[in-house]
Structures are given as C-alpha cells and as structure tokens.
Amino acid sequence: MKEKSGIGESLGRLVKDPSSLMLVLICFAVLLLFVIYPLVFVIFIPTGGDWGTFFSKSRYGTALMNTIVSSSLSAITATIFGFIYAYAINYSNIVGKRFFRFIAFLPLLAPSVMSGLAFLLLFGRGGSVSQWMKAWFDVELDLYGLPGLWIVQTISYFPLAYMTITGVLRSISPNLEIAAQNLGARGFKLFRTITFKLALPGVINAFLLVAINCFADFGNPKLIGGNYSLLAVEIYGEIINNQPGLASVMGIILVIPALLVFVLQNKIMSKGSYSTITGKPVSGLNRITTSRKTNILLFSFNSLISLFIIAMFAITILFAFTKNFGRDNTFTLDHIMKVVFNPSSPAVLNSLVLSLISSLLAVAFALVLAYVVVRKPFPGKRLLDFTAVLPIALPGTFVGLALIVAFSSGPIILQGSAILIIVAMLLKQMPVGYRGLTASFKQVDKSIEEAATNLGADSRKTLTTIVFPMLQKTIVANFVYAFMKNMNTLSTIVFLITPQWVVAAVSIFNYAETGTYYWAAAVAVGLMGATLGTLGIMKLIFGNKVKIFDF
Known part of the structure; x- marks a missing residue:
C-alpha cells in the first residue's frame, strides 16, 4: 500500500507525535532567531548614506580588491602546497611519512x-631571522603587507587543503592507474591523465574551502598587513568607531564573494562522478609510486614545509619560556603564570569553558536537526536544511558582525554576555556536524527506529536510546572537530568579547598588537596545552572513537 504524502498528511503525522513536533519547532525557532533574524537585521540597518560612503571612498574599494587578491593568491599556493604534501605521503616511498602527517596536524x-x-617573531622588524640577516648580510627584511600576509595565510591554511586532498587521494583505487600504466602511460603522463583528473574535485574543493577561510581572516591581516588594508580589518575599525551601518555595508559586500564560492563549491562537487569503486576486487594491488628522483624532490619539499612549521612553534615556545628571547634568554615561567594561570587573566580558561559548552550544544543541535530533516516529514524541510548549512558559507567576520548588530539593541539584548559568544561558535561549527550526521542517518536503516516506535518509544526516547548509540562515533568526531575550531577562533568572536569574557585567541592578538610578544606567546602555548590536554582526556574516555592522535 502506497504511503500517503502531502502537506496535510505530514502535518497530521507530526501533530500525532508531540515530541517530534517539539523538536521541529525548536529547530525552526533557534535558526530563525540566530541565523535569519541577524541576517535580516544586518541587511536593513545600513542607510543610503552608509552605502554612499562606501562607494565614494576609494579606501573601501581598495580594501575589497586587496581581500580578493590576497585570498586568491593564498588559496592557490595553500592548495598547491597541500596537494604536493599529500601526494608525497600517498604516492611516494619517502621516509618519515608518520612524522610529516604529524607536522601537518600541528597548525590545527x-x-x-x-x-x-x-611570523612577527621570526621575520618582523625585530624578529630573529631579520636580525640575523641584518647582522650577517646587511639585508633588512620588510615582509609586511601582501608578501608577509601571503606567506602566513598559505602556511595557516595549507593543512586544511592537505586534509581535503589526502582524503581524495586515498580513495583513488590503484587498479585504474595500473591499467593506464599497462596501456603505456608512465610518469607525468600517468599523473596528468589519471591521478590528477580523479583528484581534481578534491583539489577544487580544497581551494574553495581555503578561499572562504582567507576571506574571513582577521588576525593575520591586522598583524601582518601593515598599510595593505583588507575588508575584515576595515569592518573591525568601523565597529570600534561605532559605525554599525557602514560596517554592515562592508559585511554584506564581504559575503557576496564568499557566497559565490560556496555555490560554486556545491555545484562542482555535485557534478559528475569521479568514483573509482568498480565492485571488482583490488586486494593485492599496490599503488604506483614515484621514481627515486621524484622521491628526493618530494621529501625535500615536505621537509621545507615541516621546517617552517616547526620554526613557528619553536619561536613561540622560546618566547613563552624566556624572559625576552634574543635579548634575555633566561628560562622563566613568569609569563605562563602571569597570563595563563593568573585568576585575573582567565583567557585560556574562558576559551576552554566556552568551547566545551558551544561544541556540546553544536553537536547536540546538529544531531536533532539531522534527525528531524532525514527522518521526519514536515512542511518547510528544505528551508530548515538550507538555513542549517547557511552559516558555513558566511565569513566568520560577518557572522560576528551580524550577531553584535542584531543583539546590541532591539527586543533581545545579548551584547556583552557569554551567550552571544557561545552562539557565534555554535553557528560556525554546527553545519559541519549537521552535514556529517545527515550522511550517517541516511546510512542507517530506518526500520530500526520504526521498530522502536512500534514498541511505544516516542521521538525523544528513540533519539536518546537508539539513534545516539548508533551514531556515537560520528558524534564524537564532530565534537572533537568543533572543539578544536572553537578553541582557536578569532574572527567570529572578535566583536563579541568583553573584559569579563576575553578568550585566548583575542588575548594573543591584543598582546601582539601592543608588542608584548612574550605574553602573546605564553597565551598561545597555554591554549595549545589546554587543547591537547582536553583531547587527551577525550581519548582516554572514548578510546578509538577519537582519531585525532592517530597519524
């Protein structure tokens, strides 16, 4: 018998299941309040004068063009570096692959x-490398502006490109490459015609992901950019100057290219099939690896990238544990005690508490959202699904701007509260968990939940006793990801912090801005220590469900 469908039938079934109705209403209410309402507010707050100011002043047009240029350049190089790094690990016989995987994980x-x-500690005007170059070669490094920003964003976001591309390279079955080799394809021709073509969707996806992150980057442009103005930095300045209308105009302008990138990403990833799973057994087949000469080149490249990353972490640690590295190298714990364990400077503790709360809420909300969208028929499902993934397409700077503008006045005032920081973190990480859990729900047979319903379990009980245990591994993985991202976020929450709720990333930025690099370094070390410690505890609790330390 064919199951009845239609809006009326969907509503009827929903009304008969009060717990499902409650879950759907909660999902709609949360997304309407914290996604739709701030977006509408920030779109309508600018006046005609604000728009006129933006288009009449060349500095704003220059900032927009600089944002597009620097983000595009950084995304291109980060993607190239990520691909070469991933290719070396998956297609060569170089030594130290485990080490290189670990190094790629470190920036996260x-x-x-x-x-x-x-970068400032190494290559700034008073940086260690700069002083060495001046002393030995009488060369003064000046990498502020686009050159320095290009380097920093490339290194910052290359791990994101690496992770995206390495997953695609691993999924390529070796049988196609072996077949192509048997037909005469060798070396670069084999790489160009088979391997790269199969990896191309992942490469494009990596480029777009990095580009979106570069668009939203605030801290690095502010520290390294110098006179090279970017839109995110201009937005920050207008918020500080109490010009929300003009800031909103720039936020809207910033969102347009980010949304175009997001739409392009989805279009590319949904086009065509690049699957290499044919149903034929491939056991015993070994992947074709690179030549000895290529191995040397790939090993050298990965070593240089690793050396740069190690140098960045090493210089930060040295500044954190010496009185003033380069001038007074005496070991000390004073900086750590001053800015990490001092009750009057609880930035690291604030980051830990807010990140844990927001990550738990993000995963819980993503679980409920995925459950009702995949399993429950109701009117407005497509709208709910679109609204749920929308924040991932929005630059963090714009999300923070929309929240501070919407909730600093009007019927609901949350400005200055920890709630707004938690909401901002939740909005940026929830879509990732929602996408992953949606895919997991579709892989679980619906009949299991239907059996529980037939035995008298409502949606709430089914969700907690049936669904959650089955998806526990995915839930834990998404929590780990959300926690790490929340601990390190800056651009999303830089407008929302208060003296009471300063977080570690903002403290690093503030100390670096004022030139107290040893305190900035100490907070950075404290933040990484808190992140590692928390992940270690989670590893002990969940065991193999947490893969973050497996390289």
Whole structure:
C-alpha cells in the first residue's frame, strides 16, 4: 500500500507525535532567531548614506580588491602546497611519512593568529631571522603587507587543503592507474591523465574551502598587513568607531564573494562522478609510486614545509619560556603564570569553558536537526536544511558582525554576555556536524527506529536510546572537530568579547598588537596545552572513537 504524502498528511503525522513536533519547532525557532533574524537585521540597518560612503571612498574599494587578491593568491599556493604534501605521503616511498602527517596536524592545534605572531617573531622588524640577516648580510627584511600576509595565510591554511586532498587521494583505487600504466602511460603522463583528473574535485574543493577561510581572516591581516588594508580589518575599525551601518555595508559586500564560492563549491562537487569503486576486487594491488628522483624532490619539499612549521612553534615556545628571547634568554615561567594561570587573566580558561559548552550544544543541535530533516516529514524541510548549512558559507567576520548588530539593541539584548559568544561558535561549527550526521542517518536503516516506535518509544526516547548509540562515533568526531575550531577562533568572536569574557585567541592578538610578544606567546602555548590536554582526556574516555592522535 502506497504511503500517503502531502502537506496535510505530514502535518497530521507530526501533530500525532508531540515530541517530534517539539523538536521541529525548536529547530525552526533557534535558526530563525540566530541565523535569519541577524541576517535580516544586518541587511536593513545600513542607510543610503552608509552605502554612499562606501562607494565614494576609494579606501573601501581598495580594501575589497586587496581581500580578493590576497585570498586568491593564498588559496592557490595553500592548495598547491597541500596537494604536493599529500601526494608525497600517498604516492611516494619517502621516509618519515608518520612524522610529516604529524607536522601537518600541528597548525590545527593553534589559532591562525599564532601564525601571524610567529611570523612577527621570526621575520618582523625585530624578529630573529631579520636580525640575523641584518647582522650577517646587511639585508633588512620588510615582509609586511601582501608578501608577509601571503606567506602566513598559505602556511595557516595549507593543512586544511592537505586534509581535503589526502582524503581524495586515498580513495583513488590503484587498479585504474595500473591499467593506464599497462596501456603505456608512465610518469607525468600517468599523473596528468589519471591521478590528477580523479583528484581534481578534491583539489577544487580544497581551494574553495581555503578561499572562504582567507576571506574571513582577521588576525593575520591586522598583524601582518601593515598599510595593505583588507575588508575584515576595515569592518573591525568601523565597529570600534561605532559605525554599525557602514560596517554592515562592508559585511554584506564581504559575503557576496564568499557566497559565490560556496555555490560554486556545491555545484562542482555535485557534478559528475569521479568514483573509482568498480565492485571488482583490488586486494593485492599496490599503488604506483614515484621514481627515486621524484622521491628526493618530494621529501625535500615536505621537509621545507615541516621546517617552517616547526620554526613557528619553536619561536613561540622560546618566547613563552624566556624572559625576552634574543635579548634575555633566561628560562622563566613568569609569563605562563602571569597570563595563563593568573585568576585575573582567565583567557585560556574562558576559551576552554566556552568551547566545551558551544561544541556540546553544536553537536547536540546538529544531531536533532539531522534527525528531524532525514527522518521526519514536515512542511518547510528544505528551508530548515538550507538555513542549517547557511552559516558555513558566511565569513566568520560577518557572522560576528551580524550577531553584535542584531543583539546590541532591539527586543533581545545579548551584547556583552557569554551567550552571544557561545552562539557565534555554535553557528560556525554546527553545519559541519549537521552535514556529517545527515550522511550517517541516511546510512542507517530506518526500520530500526520504526521498530522502536512500534514498541511505544516516542521521538525523544528513540533519539536518546537508539539513534545516539548508533551514531556515537560520528558524534564524537564532530565534537572533537568543533572543539578544536572553537578553541582557536578569532574572527567570529572578535566583536563579541568583553573584559569579563576575553578568550585566548583575542588575548594573543591584543598582546601582539601592543608588542608584548612574550605574553602573546605564553597565551598561545597555554591554549595549545589546554587543547591537547582536553583531547587527551577525550581519548582516554572514548578510546578509538577519537582519531585525532592517530597519524
């Protein structure tokens, strides 16, 4: 018998299941309040004068063009570096693959602004490398502006490109490459015609992901950019100057290219099939690896990238544990005690508490959202699904701007509260969990939940006793990802912090801005230590469900 469908039938079934109705209403209410309402507010707050100011002043047009240029350049180089790095690990016989995987993971532990800080400590006007170049070669380095920003963003976001591309390279079955080799394809021709073509969707996806992150980057442009103005920095300045209308105009302008990138990403990823799973057994087939000469080149490249990343972490640690590295190298714990364990400077503790709360809420909300969208028929499902993934397409700077503008006045005032920081973190990380859990729900047979319903379990009980245990591994993985991102976020929450709720990433930025690099470095070390410690505890609790330390 064919199951009845239609709006009336969907509503009827929903009304008969009060717990499902409640879950759907909660999902709609949360997304309407914290996604749709701030977006509408920020779109309508600018006046005609604000728009006129933006288009009449050349500095704003220059900032927009600089944002597009620097983000595009950084995305291109980060993607190229990520591809070469991933190719070396998956297609060569170089030694130290485990080590290189670990190095690629390291930048994920640190906020992106730490890359800017380390760059200043190494290559700034008083940096270690700059002083050495001046003393030995009488060369003064001046990498502020586009050159320095290009380098820093490339290193900051290359791990994101690496992770995206390495997953695609691993999924390529070796049988196609072996077949092509048997037909005469060798070396670069084999790479160009088979391997790269199969990896191309992942490469494009990596480029677009990095581009979106570069668009939203605030800390690195502010520290390294110098006179090279970017839109995110201009927005920050207008918020500080209490010009929300003009800031909103720039936020809307910033969102347009980010949304175009997001739409392009989805279009490319949904086009065509690049699957290499044919149903034929491939056991015993070994992937074709690179030549000895190529191995040497790939090993050298990965070593240089690793050396740069290690230098960034090393200089940060040295500044954190010496009185003033380069001038007074005496070991000390004073900086750590002053800015990490001092009750009057609880930035690291605030980051830990807010990140844990927001990550738990993000995963819980993503679970409920995925459950009702995949399993429950109701009117407005497509709208709910679109609204759920929308924040991932929005630059973090714009999300923070929309929240501070919408909730600093009007019927609901949350400005200055920890709630707004938690909401901002939740909005940026929830879509990732929602996408992953939606895919997992579609892989679980619906009949299991239907059996529980037939035995008298309502949606709430089914969700907690049936669904959650089955998806526990995915839930834990998404929590780990959300926690790490929340600990390191800056651009999303830089407008929302208060003296009571300063977080570690903002403290690093503030200390670096004022030139107290040893305190900035100490907070960075404390933040990484808190992140590693928390992930270690989670590893002990969940065991193999947490893969973050498996390289």
